[in-house]
Amino acid sequence: MxxxxxxxxxxxxxxxxxxxxxxxxxxxxxxxxxxxxxxxxxxxxxxxxxxxxxxxxxxxxxxxxxxxxxxxxxxxxxxxxxxxxxxAGLRANYTDVSAVEKYEMPPDEYESRTDSVLHWKKTHQLGRFDPNAPSIEQQKVAGIDREIDERGIKIDARCRLLAANQGESSLERRGTIKFIGPVPEIPGIGSWVGVALDEPTGKNDGTVKGTRYFQCGANCGVFLRPERIEVGDFDIIDEFGSDEEF
Incomplete structure (x- = not known):
């Protein structure tokens, strides 16, 4: 397919x-x-x-x-x-309109016209004129939820953390997903993914500003957006940084 x-x-x-x-x-x-x-x-x-x-x-x-x-x-x-x-001398410049006389219609005149795109959108309640259109915040929340679903992020699933940028440590961090949902104590709308890390390289113990979201060891907890999570059959990392053998 x-x-x-x-x-x-x-x-x-x-x-x-x-x-x-x-x-x-x-x-x-x-x-x-x-x-x-x-x-x-x-x-x-x-x-x-x-x-x-x-x-x-x-x-x-x-x-x-x-x-x-x-x-x-x-x-x-x-x-x-x-x-x-x-x-530079061989590139066509399509944006230089300095020599073109430009006419700008006054906003009030454009608002009053009945043959404009604006009037058509208002009449048909399209775009920002649609009373049922989702807000920017709603669209963002829906996008985060869709990312969670597409990545297969579920409670108790094993995962590894993806680096946020090139400057972040290349040390692979793995853990188990223990929480999915909003965390009002963290700035930003939409769901967060709480991970209990195999090693104490996190930021908390599953608690954020006094509210507990899951149980884990000290500095083994971290909350991330779903794009930083990769779900898979990842082995547990022991205290020496190697995979445990079973």
Missing amino acids: AAADVPLLIISDNARSERRVSPAWTIAQLKARLEPITGIPASSQRLTLKVASWPDQNLQTVDEQDTQLETFTLQSYAELHIADTRP
């Missing part, structure tokens, strides 16, 4: 848009599709994929004709930056 398309934010000096890409595309196929969007020839594109909580990924490979996008870490609404490697 083919992998589902992934929506990405395409960003270049001359363009910014949302596009769906297929993990089955090769780098060469992706560049060919980006050329009419960005105006940058495929041979002059340098691609960088920016995914939250992951190091930037350079999509340049020796064999772009055969390397598929599924080789890299794709995530919905990640940013794909396209840089133009041509000398």
Whole structure:
């Protein structure tokens, strides 16, 4: 079964848009599709994929004709930056409109028109005019819950922690999921994942500002967003940092 398309934010000096890409595309196929969007020839594109909580990924490979996008870490609404490697003098400038006379309609006049997109949205209660549209906060909460479901995050599941950035320690931390849900004591809406770590490399004992969410040893507890959690059949790390043998 083919992998589902992934929506990405395409960003270049001359363009910014949302596009769906297929993990089955090769780098060469992706560049060919980006050329009419960005105006940058495929041979002059340098691609960088920016995914939250992951190091930037350079999509340049020796064999772009055969390397598929599924080789890299794709995530919905990640940013794909396209840089133009041509000398500045050879690049077309589509954004310089300094010589073009610009007319701006007064806001009051635009609000009063009945032939505008704004009026059409108001009439059909679309976008921000939809009384039933979820708020930004509701969308974020729903996104976190969806991430929990897609990652298979469940109580008592074994997991390992993913690094938040390149500067974080490369020491692998493993543990067991003991809590899933809101933690009012921590800034930020939506659910958190409470993990009892195998080793005392955490921040608490399952308690946050006097409220207990799960039981674990001192400094063995940590609360993370679901994108920092990878569920799997991970062995327990003993006090010497090696896997226990059973």
